[in-house]
Amino acid sequence: MKPHSNAPALLAIGALAISLLPSCFGHLTPAVASAHIDAPMLLGPVDHVGGGAALQTQPVREFESTSKHTFTHSDNGTITVDADMRESNVSQEAAYATRGDRQLDIRLTEIKPQAVGVWTGIKARVDLEGQVVRVKSAEGASK
Amino acid sequence: MKTQLFVAVACAALSSACGVSSWVTAPESKVPISMSSGVRDQTGQLVPAARKQQVGKFAMDYKACSMLWRLISFTGDKDISEQVNKQVADAGGNAITNLSVESSGTVWTIMTLVGIFPDCGSVRIGGKIVKVDTAPPPPATPKATPSAPPPAAPPTPDAPATPAEPAPATKADAPATTTPG
Numbered sequence: 001m002k003p004h005s006n007a008p009a010l011l012a013i014g015a016l017a018i019s020l021l022p023s024c025f026g027h028l029t030p031a032v033a034s035a036h037i038d039a040p041m042l043l044g045p046v047d048h049v050g051g052g053a054a055l056q057t058q059p060v061r062e063f064e065s066t067s068k069h070t071f072t073h074s075d076n077g078t079i080t081v082d083a084d085m086r087e088s089n090v091s092q093e094a095a096y097a098t099r100g101d102r103q104l105d106i107r108l109t110e111i112k113p114q115a116v117g118v119w120t121g122i123k124a125r126v127d128l129e130g131q132v133v134r135v136k137s138a139e140g141a142s143k
Numbered sequence: 144m145k146t147q148l149f150v151a152v153a154c155a156a157l158s159s160a161c162g163v164s165s166w167v168t169a170p171e172s173k174v175p176i177s178m179s180s181g182v183r184d185q186t187g188q189l190v191p192a193a194r195k196q197q198v199g200k201f202a203m204d205y206k207a208c209s210m211l212w213r214l215i216s217f218t219g220d221k222d223i224s225e226q227v228n229k230q231v232a233d234a235g236g237n238a239i240t241n242l243s244v245e246s247s248g249t250v251w252t253i254m255t256l257v258g259i260f261p262d263c264g265s266v267r268i269g270g271k272i273v274k275v276d277t278a279p280p281p282p283a284t285p286k287a288t289p290s291a292p293p294p295a296a297p298p299t300p301d302a303p304a305t306p307a308e309p310a311p312a313t314k315a316d317a318p319a320t321t322t323p324g
Contacts, residue, residue, distance in 0.1 A: 027245075027247040027249075027265050027267070028247055028248040028249060028250070028252065029247055029248055030245045030246065030247035030267070031245065031246050031247070032243055032244070032245045033178070033243065033244045033245075034178060034241060034242070034243035034244075035178045035179040036179070036180075037179045037180075037181065038179065038180060038181045038189065039179060039181050039189075040175070040177045040179060040181040040182055040183055040189075041177055041178040041179040041181070042175055042176060042177050042178075043167070043168075043169050043172075043176045043177075043178065043242065044168075044169035044170065044172035044175070044176050044224070044227075045170065045172065046172055046173065046174055046175045046176070047175060047183065048175060048182070048183040048184055048185060048187065049174070049175060049182060049183070049184055049185075049190065049237050049238050049275040049277055050184055050185040050237075050275075050277035051185075052185050055183065055187045056187075069247075090178075094179065102189055103187075105181075105183070106179075108178065110166060111166065111167040111168075111244055112164060112165070112166050112167075113164070113165060113167065113207065113244055113245075113246030113264070113266045114162060114163065114164040114213070114246055114264075115162060115163050115207075115246055115247060115248035115249075115252055115264035115265075116161075116162030116163075116213075116248075116252070117161070117162065117248060117252040117262070122248040122252055123248075124246045124247050124248055124264070125246065126244050126245070126246050128178075135183065135187050136187065137186055137187030137188055
């Protein structure tokens with residue numbers, strides 16, 4: 001009996017992998033998280049410019065916010081429904097958390113981008129978590 | 144009946160999508176990274192816009208990969224410190240402001256409707272590289288009241304005081320005439 005060769009199967013798998021590779025690219029339903037406030041919203045250990053020791057802070061409250069983007073498509077043959085929903089409460093939550101106080105900062109402890117495919121579309125979201133802190137400035141100008 | 148229930152649960156579990164997740168971190172960053180326009184100086188005061196100058200744009204992107212309903216994240220923590228330090232140094236800045244994080248799916252995200260399969264998504268990170276003037280502010284000078292007219296001539300000891308606009312009494316003047324307690 002003639003031995004079977006694995007070459008065609010490997011070739012097919014390779015071709016499949018190469019053909020699927022482009023599917024890893026693209027940006028579908030982007031959810032963007034950014035904050036339009038004056039208070040610093042910091043990621044990382046450095047809390048000010050110019051070097052030196054970290055500023056003295058006092059924790060005030062927790063902070064959480066999310067930015068979402070969902071696109072769904074459904075079609076039953078006669079009716080087609082597309083829904084494109086963007087929702088972000090990052091700026092609102094940040095503004096509420098700092099309340100216009102110039103001595104309050106938000107120190108982010110987690111930035112979590114996610115994307116999930118569902119039967120009818122894609123959901124993407126960015127979750128933010130952190131802590132609101134009160135900065136003790138050198139001039140003691142807390143109001 | 145139990146078999147049908149098991150099949151239904153299994154189908155529901157298998158049909159839920161995989162998805163991707165990762166975590167953006169910057170533990171080794173040498174400059175402040177702010178998602179807003181705000182940044183502080185050494186004294187803890189907010190830096191006014193006049194002392195900030197945009198010198199470049201920060202940008203990086205990466206692919207996040209997960210499998211098994213995002214229980215296994217191949218990407219895990221994505222440390223952006225190296226890119227931050229490099230791009231900020233190249234641009235001559237000393238902070239990043241207006242950082243934005245964008246998460247999006249790919250075609251592969253649609254294809255991996257069975258959650259056990261590996262999935263990949265795209266993450267874009269952007270921001271402004273700014274240079275903040277860190278020079279210490281000039282020493283405080285006595286504030287001149289803008290409405291006060293400049294002295295016309297140095298008063299002579301014998302000249303009578305002009306009654307037109309007496310200088311307003313300030314708290315700085317008070318200790319000379321008051322006693323504590």
